[in-house]
Amino acid sequence: MALDYLSLLNPSQAAAVLQTEGPCMIIAGAGSGKTRVLTYRIANLLEKGVDPFNILALTFTNKAAKEMRARVEKVVGPAARSLWMGTFHSVFAKILRSEADKIGYPRSFTIYDTQDSKTLIGQIVKELELDDKLYKPSLVLGRISAAKNKLISVNQYLSDAAIKADDEAALRPKIGVLYQQYQQRCFKAGAMDFDDLLFNTNVLFKEHTDVLNKYQNMFRFVMVDEYQDTNYSQYLITRKLAAKERNICVVGDDAQSIYAFRGADITNILNFEKDYPELQVFKLEQNYRSTKNIVWAANSVIKNNQAQLRKDVYSENEEGTLIEVLKAASDNEEGKLVANSIYEDKMNGHLSYDNFAILYRTNAQSRAMEEALRKLNIRYKIVGGLSFYQRKEIKDLVAYLRLTVNQNDEQALRRVINYPKRGIGDTTISKLITTADEHNHSLWEVVANADQFMPARVANPVVGFAEKIKSYLVVAAKEDAFEAAKFIAKNSGMLEELYADKSIEGLSRYENIQELLNGIKEYVDDPEREDKSLGAFLQDIALVTDSDVKDAQQDGEAVTLMTIHSAKGLEFRNVYIVGLEENLFPSQMMITSRADLEEERRLFYVAITRAEKKLTLSYATSRYQWGNLRSCEKSRFLDEIDPQYVNFKFAAGPGAGESPFQHVFERRSNLIPTAPRKTAATKYVAPADFTPSDTSQLRSGQRVEHAKFGFGVVSQLETQQGTTKATILFEEVGEKVLLLSFAKLRVH
Numbered sequence: 001m002a003l004d005y006l007s008l009l010n011p012s013q014a015a016a017v018l019q020t021e022g023p024c025m026i027i028a029g030a031g032s033g034k035t036r037v038l039t040y041r042i043a044n045l046l047e048k049g050v051d052p053f054n055i056l057a058l059t060f061t062n063k064a065a066k067e068m069r070a071r072v073e074k075v076v077g078p079a080a081r082s083l084w085m086g087t088f089h090s091v092f093a094k095i096l097r098s099e100a101d102k103i104g105y106p107r108s109f110t111i112y113d114t115q116d117s118k119t120l121i122g123q124i125v126k127e128l129e130l131d132d133k134l135y136k137p138s139l140v141l142g143r144i145s146a147a148k149n150k151l152i153s154v155n156q157y158l159s160d161a162a163i164k165a166d167d168e169a170a171l172r173p174k175i176g177v178l179y180q181q182y183q184q185r186c187f188k189a190g191a192m193d194f195d196d197l198l199f200n201t202n203v204l205f206k207e208h209t210d211v212l213n214k215y216q217n218m219f220r221f222v223m224v225d226e227y228q229d230t231n232y233s234q235y236l237i238t239r240k241l242a243a244k245e246r247n248i249c250v251v252g253d254d255a256q257s258i259y260a261f262r263g264a265d266i267t268n269i270l271n272f273e274k275d276y277p278e279l280q281v282f283k284l285e286q287n288y289r290s291t292k293n294i295v296w297a298a299n300s301v302i303k304n305n306q307a308q309l310r311k312d313v314y315s316e317n318e319e320g321t322l323i324e325v326l327k328a329a330s331d332n333e334e335g336k337l338v339a340n341s342i343y344e345d346k347m348n349g350h351l352s353y354d355n356f357a358i359l360y361r362t363n364a365q366s367r368a369m370e371e372a373l374r375k376l377n378i379r380y381k382i383v384g385g386l387s388f389y390q391r392k393e394i395k396d397l398v399a400y401l402r403l404t405v406n407q408n409d410e411q412a413l414r415r416v417i418n419y420p421k422r423g424i425g426d427t428t429i430s431k432l433i434t435t436a437d438e439h440n441h442s443l444w445e446v447v448a449n450a451d452q453f454m455p456a457r458v459a460n461p462v463v464g465f466a467e468k469i470k471s472y473l474v475v476a477a478k479e480d481a482f483e484a485a486k487f488i489a490k491n492s493g494m495l496e497e498l499y500a501d502k503s504i505e506g507l508s509r510y511e512n513i514q515e516l517l518n519g520i521k522e523y524v525d526d527p528e529r530e531d532k533s534l535g536a537f538l539q540d541i542a543l544v545t546d547s548d549v550k551d552a553q554q555d556g557e558a559v560t561l562m563t564i565h566s567a568k569g570l571e572f573r574n575v576y577i578v579g580l581e582e583n584l585f586p587s588q589m590m591i592t593s594r595a596d597l598e599e600e601r602r603l604f605y606v607a608i609t610r611a612e613k614k615l616t617l618s619y620a621t622s623r624y625q626w627g628n629l630r631s632c633e634k635s636r637f638l639d640e641i642d643p644q645y646v647n648f649k650f651a652a653g654p655g656a657g658e659s660p661f662q663h664v665f666e667r668r669s670n671l672i673p674t675a676p677r678k679t680a681a682t683k684y685v686a687p688a689d690f691t692p693s694d695t696s697q698l699r700s701g702q703r704v705e706h707a708k709f710g711f712g713v714v715s716q717l718e719t720q721q722g723t724t725k726a727t728i729l730f731e732e733v734g735e736k737v738l739l740l741s742f743a744k745l746r747v748h
């Protein structure tokens with residue numbers, strides 16, 4: 001035995017690890033070692049001689065899977081590499097890659113991301129001439145997604161009286177029709193969205209018992225982490241797979257269920273008991289992660305929830321420091337307080353920036369934090385948010401790659417048919433789309449044969465485009481993903497177009513493309529990679545969660561910034577939970593019922609329990625929202641923590657609201673040599689995700705933000721020969737006259 005792992009477990013944990021046959025469930029508190037038990041359980045099975053191909057372990061993020069695999073490898077060696085381990089989506093996408101043809105999809109199906117789905121829905125709404133305010137793509141997609149997660153097919157949706165009544169009551173009677181159209185279009189395009197990956201796996205297993213049998217025999221041992229967050233569709237897949245051998249082990253914590261809004265269903269835990277009467281249940285109550293104070297505080301919060309299985313979580317670790325609360329006058333000041341506190345703790349405790357995490361409710365809150373960290377020259381990485389693969393130029397090139405692998409991919413085709421510009425106008429594109437619809441052809445078929453029904457002048461560039469894509473197909477068939485992508489980037493004209501743009505933004509777009517090519521190179525150079533094709537690479541990136549992308553990009557020690565949702569299962573020495581204000585956390589949008597409030601509270605519980613040694617909470621008394629400064633009230637959650645575990649010392653006293661650290665902060669900024677001395681406290685720093693707005697409707701008097709000059713107000717607009725010049729009075733640099741077409745402004 002490479003490692004005596006049983007000595008690293010308490011008796012209940014060890015019992016759960018040794019119980020390898022039959023169904024078992026561990027529903028236990030945060031930090032009690034559930035994930036550790038799963039890991040060692042797998043190691044134990046392998047040591048008992050079980051073939052790694054017979055073990056399926058489902059985790060919540062790709063990152064968690066990677067970590068689990070690494071830990072198993074430490075115990076059992078390279079056998080760990082052959083385990084089936086990953087998120088539901090990645091594992092079943094892989095299975096569909098070899099079985100999709102049985103349910104009518106190509107094996108090389110495309111995976112539509114959320115943005116693709118929304119764009120497609122937007123197009124259908126337009127074509128059906130529906131009100132796009134009523135039928136917002138995100139809302140429609142939400143309804144479709146909820147239906148799919150409950151395994152409600154288009155036909156069931158259209159014929160279900162209760163659903164119909166619901167949609168009619170919401171004045172949105174056409175959702176069923178949109179679902180139908182959307183599904184048809186995806187199918188025709190050979191594409192599946194994220195929910196389809198699970199929905200279609202269910203269809204596959206239902207309609208093809210031979211296939212189900214094959215996987216039942218293969219996955220003799222099934223394990224699921226974070227079971228409380230599975231939805232019905234996922235529940236059914238695991239139930240079907242485990243039906244034969246009944247060796248299924250699930251671990252989770254009902255108090256950490258935070259995905260009800262996406263269809264996660266706590267009744268899956270209750271169903272589990274019904275499905276397997278012979279179930280073995282293990283209890284883990286000792287938290288090994290956090291100090292006593294943190295565990296006590298977390299318990300005092302969660303006990304306000306009515307809907308929960310009673311658990312007694314305790315810690316044998318040191319009592320630790322009290323939980324600190326920081327009160328700031330504004331969101332910017334909140335950022336400063338947090339950045340300063342991180343700096344001090346790192347210096348005083350000789351810690352690494354990796355020990356720190358800042359958690360927030362919404363992605364937008366990262367801006368103030370980023371600004372403050374940058375001013376103190378503290379490295380950070382953002383997990384989630386606008387990821388690399390969300391950037392326009394990356395999506396453009398990826399669209400070319402997708403189209404090369406699957407010509408029916410309509411979203412990809414539309415994205416690049418006239419990019420870079422090749423003389424195919426909007427009217428021509430509309431004509432192509434209507435022709436495809438009228439004749440029930442895919443858009444690609446129409447594009448490739450445009451010369452048959454369009455005058456040569458119009459058809460030539462369209463056919464030329466199709467010829468280009470066909471030539472990429474040939475290259476992709478004989479070259480690896482890197483060579484193919486490089487060829488496509490050049491031949492499509494994208495590289496040239498981006499290279500010609502010498503602005504800072506243009507340069508960074510060009511660099512991003514290079515970065516993508518670097519990434520593909522790294523992918524094909526991996527000695528363990530068997531399939532180096534473009535198709536394999538695309539599948540890989542379609543499934544990387546944002547967190548994984550950032551992970552791969554950043555190295556060196558850095559503070560982690562992320563939403564609480566993406567922090568699930570993770571742990572950090574020092575944790576900051578920021579923005580503890582009413583309407584932000586708990587979120588105004590999410591709380592319309594007691595159940596919603598309880599979900600927000602569970603989210604707070606998840607956040608608190610990420611901390612090992614020190615927890616800091618912060619809030620601001622005013623904050624910009626939609627361009628207006630609003631005053632804020634502190635979150636009710638702060639009052640729910642038993643006050644004996646909290647140190648409110650910064651919130652009271654004269655001058656409350658001003659930063660108690662202000663002087664410290666200023667002094668610090670000056671101490672750090674790399675921070676520019678004079679301007680450290682005031683100089684504008686553009687946020688990392690600076691995305692310019694559409695300025696076609698810009699009016700004078702409007703407040704704008706420029707990546708270099710900061711905030712300002714438009715004082716004059718002047719249009720001559722189609723070129724508009726804007727005179728803007730900037731707060732920091734004074735008046736500037738800018739050409740609107742180049743200016744890259746964000747309108748507030």
Ligand SMILES: Nc1ncnc2c1ncn2[C@@H]1O[C@H](COP(=O)(O)OP(=O)(O)OP(=O)(O)O)[C@@H](O)[C@H]1O
Pocket residue numbers: 008009010013028029030031032033034035036037253256287288289568569570571609
């Ligand atoms: N018996 C043990 N002895 C020492 N450390 C332990 C033991 N069990 C777990 N730990 C440590 O406690 C921490 C929490 O464990 P783990 O992440 O497995 O908990 P979890 O129940 O999965 O938490 P969460 O609910 O947040 O997912 C980890 O750092 C783990 O290594």
Ligand SMILES: [Mg+2]
Pocket residue numbers: 034035036225569
């Ligand atoms: Mg865990």
